[in-house]
Structures are given as structure tokens and as C-alpha cells.
Amino acid sequence: MNEQVYRRVLRRETHRPRTVAAIIVAVALIALAAAGAWLAVDRAARRGAVAGIDALSDPRIATAVGIVAGVLALVLILYALLPGRIRRRALSRDRLALLIDDRVVANGVADAVARACDVPRTRVSALVERRRVTVRVTPTSGVPTDEAMVRTAAEAALANARIPLAVAVRVNEKGAIA
């Protein structure tokens, strides 16, 4: 039973709910539908609305309206259909489910590398993607940084927290002056 609950929670917590956009769209549609109901029963208002639409019959204005509506339509359709992932890891443990923000993972890996390789933390950065973390290190000028050491430190940090991510290492050729 808990597995089903965890699956649902992890799915919901790693994908955007799209609530704000849906509420904005709903409020806009309520205004349009209310205006439509009013126009349906009030003949004078309907005549006014038709006159207003006729005033927009200039082809340049119509094209501009069409382009704006088309772009907005594309944005909404893509927003509705794309997965909308949140930058967060979802992991299942023996007893509990675990969610870790990618930025937390990145900071954890960069901190571990900085400590292990004795490089200032400001010169270590980590970028977490879906299946791997890329660690970039700018060594102190004249003090070589061992790429294998960086990799080992990053892998150890991930293995300790049991986060399944591959590690890629980039050590800048040009060092920085300490």
C-alpha cells in the first residue's frame, strides 16, 4: 500500500501542478462566459459588441491580434502537454520516500569536492542534470588538482546519500590566483 502512496506523492512532488495558470485561465473564461450570457439576452449590448468587432476589421489589426493569440495559444498548449518536471530527485528507501532538490544535491557534491581536494568552495560548481552531475573545478594556480580525486570525492558524496547519479568532471586548465 505504501508503495502506491509513495509513487503518487513522488510523481506529484516532481511535476508542476500548473495551478496558478489554471486559475488565471479559469477566471478569464468565467469573465468571457459571463459576458457571453449577458450578450445572449441583451440585444442592445450585442449590437454594440458586433460594432466593436467590426471596428477591428482592419486586416493589419486582425493579423496582429491573430499572431498574439497564436503565440499565447502555443504557450498554453505546450504548458498543458509538456511534463513540467521540477528540478528534484525522487528516491525510494526501505522505509521512506525521499525528495531532494537538485540544488541541494549540487551543493552537497560541490562541498564534498571542495573539502576533499582543498579547493576554495567558490571555485567548485556542480550542475545536476537528469542522470548525471557535472563538477567543475578551477584549481589554484600552480597547485594541480587531480581529476580522479575530484571524481572520487563526488562519487563518495553521492554514494553516502545513495543518490544514483553518474559523475562528469571538468578541471579548468587555467588556474585562479589564490
Add this chain to the structure above:
Amino acid sequence: MNATNRVLNRALILIAGLLLAGVAALAIRPAWADQGLDAAREVRRRMDGIRISGLESLSLSAIVACAIAVLAVIALVWFVFAHGGGRISTVRRSPRRLGEVSVDRSVAEEVLARPLRERPDVIAAHLSSFRVKGSRTIRVTVRPRRGADLATIIHAFENAVAEWDALAGEQDPVVLHLAEARLRDSWSSEARVS
């Protein structure tokens, strides 16, 4: 986390997108609009042959259009107010021979969130509870301090969960969320004063 129906969110945004795409097509190709208007006029002409007693001043097409619009408004207002919900304040309810035992969220907060909140490598920890698929589910959100060892925090939480399980007598779903620090967290000091 709440009980919002996300499929409906997506469906409404998609419908709005398709409506706007229709508007865009009609604005750029007015000939299509003319064809559509002709078809609408034909439908209206056929409907307006029928009159409803008591509403002679209104055509049938106006009544139908108004009814559809009113139904749409009602459905959309329901949609807006159906958002949220699902949070619960009782994390455990155990029936006993005489009555039942209810455990409040604050008890779980003390057992699961407080030990983490008191750690120097944690900025903040708070607990929320909600119902998922009929199960009372606990989520603890923890904001680790920069430089914290994640494995240690997870291990500390696992210990707290073991304590909670022993106390509750059953294993309810528990979720730990290690969240990034917010901007205001960067002003919090590492030193704790008791």
C-alpha cells in the same frame, strides 16, 4: 502537496490554448470566420422558429447560448474552488475497544521534525500531513545548511522515523524532502541560542 486534480488543470489550460488557436486562425484567415458565421446563422435561423411560452421576447438561440454560458460559469467557479484541500491535522486514528486514539500532527512534529530542526546543519524543518489514496501521509521538509552532509541528515531522519514507528505501532507513509534554502534562510545564523 494537496488534493488538487492536476488532470483538470492541464485539460483547462489545453482547452484555453485550443480556443485561442481558433481565435488566431479566424483573425488571420477571415474567410474561415465568414464560413463559421454562416453556419452559426443557419443554426440560429432554425432554432428561432421555436418560441418558449413565457419567454416570447427571447429567441431559442439566445436562451440556449445564455444557458450554456451560465453552466460554463458555474462549472468554472466550482473548478476554482475545488483547488487545494487534502491536508489533515490528525496523522493517526486507531480504533480501540472503547472509542479510538487520535494522534495530532503536533505530536508527529515533535518526534519527526524537531530533532532535525535542532541540528546545527539544518536551517529549518517542518512537518505537513495529508491524505493520499486514503492513507494518512506525513511529509517533513528540511532545509539543510550549506556544507551539510546529506547522508547524515537522512540517517538522523531514519532514526526519528524508527522512533515514530515504535510510538505509532504501524508504518504510515513518510516522505522526507530536502529542500534548497530560501533567500531569507541565508540571513539565519549558524549559532543557536537556547
